Amino acid sequence: MGTITKRKRLDGSVAHMARIRIKEGGVVVYSETETFDREPAARLWIKTREAELAQPGALAKLKAPDPTFAETIQKYVAEYRKGIGKTKAQVLNAVAATSLAKRRGSTITSADWVQFAKDLGVLPQTADNYLSHISAVYQLARPAWGYQLDAQVINDARKVCKALGLTSKSRQRDRRPTLDELDKLMTLFGNRRKGSIPMQEIVAYAIFSTRRQDEITRQTFEDLDEAHPDIWVRDMKHPGEKSGNDVRCDLTPEALAIIRNRRKTQEQKGRIFPYDSGTISRVFTDACTLLGIEDLHFHDLRHDGISRLFELGWNIPNVASVSGHRTWSSLRRYTHIRHRNDKYAGWPWLEKLGIRSSTAEDQP
Numbered sequence: 001m002g003t004i005t006k007r008k009r010l011d012g013s014v015a016h017m018a019r020i021r022i023k024e025g026g027v028v029v030y031s032e033t034e035t036f037d038r039e040p041a042a043r044l045w046i047k048t049r050e051a052e053l054a055q056p057g058a059l060a061k062l063k064a065p066d067p068t069f070a071e072t073i074q075k076y077v078a079e080y081r082k083g084i085g086k087t088k089a090q091v092l093n094a095v096a097a098t099s100l101a102k103r104r105g106s107t108i109t110s111a112d113w114v115q116f117a118k119d120l121g122v123l124p125q126t127a128d129n130y131l132s133h134i135s136a137v138y139q140l141a142r143p144a145w146g147y148q149l150d151a152q153v154i155n156d157a158r159k160v161c162k163a164l165g166l167t168s169k170s171r172q173r174d175r176r177p178t179l180d181e182l183d184k185l186m187t188l189f190g191n192r193r194k195g196s197i198p199m200q201e202i203v204a205y206a207i208f209s210t211r212r213q214d215e216i217t218r219q220t221f222e223d224l225d226e227a228h229p230d231i232w233v234r235d236m237k238h239p240g241e242k243s244g245n246d247v248r249c250d251l252t253p254e255a256l257a258i259i260r261n262r263r264k265t266q267e268q269k270g271r272i273f274p275y276d277s278g279t280i281s282r283v284f285t286d287a288c289t290l291l292g293i294e295d296l297h298f299h300d301l302r303h304d305g306i307s308r309l310f311e312l313g314w315n316i317p318n319v320a321s322v323s324g325h326r327t328w329s330s331l332r333r334y335t336h337i338r339h340r341n342d343k344y345a346g347w348p349w350l351e352k353l354g355i356r357s358s359t360a361e362d363q364p
Contacts, residue, residue: 202275
């Protein structure tokens, strides 16, 4: 039973301190106190709280750890063995630095996260990315560490934000480089001083292998199976995995020719393109700016390469064997593409780089 203790305040008024104590085996395992101006209010609080605490699992929940959300993020990052991507790490670090994350996790409501999304002041797609990474922390905290974090809180917040238009999924880019743009880029890169990053080969390899820039810089000659031909793509990007997601992907004749050319100019072991992916991205972006090429990203080269394979008449399974897509549904955005002439047929840079062009017969 709860108890009420009356105490006289300095101003002469009487305070009624209501206290609840729960014992197990004669030992107090939980104690809670509230102060009221009136005794009936104190008795009502005791009756209400005792009923709440009598519910199954209520006491266990109160006894569970309840660190700040910032501390929960720190633990999540420290114990996530798969490795956290750069973007996700930046988002979680930004969230941990907010005043909201300084509060105990159990005290943060769905309304708090909705207000957080409003205050971000970013595009709906970016706000959705923030809430997605926050949700990942919630999903792990209770089952892994017993923290007082209810995943329904962030789930409800995401539903509200979507209904209000505060969040939305990113629109799929459909930007492809034109041959004129590529000619300008290849010419510019060809005029770079000797010893510079071989951007001509890297740009061509990104298109014909359909690889992302990070994947390109991780591939090694030891990963290559020239007889098949295919190559390991280490730590391929995947929504649920980052580290250890190694996928074997088929190589188009163009991509294989580029690797063979690279082997002639350097040691036959180690990384095929031993350069920093961030530097490659910066060099590509700076070149586009210098040439006045607008809204072209390095990742658009992968999109162009995949689109070209469909234009060659390749089917979804064969395209997926090159691109590395685990599910064919991810390639449905390309199903509108019809078999047409090869965009790169007769492209002079193929001959300059010593590359033979693919045909429909080259399907794996």
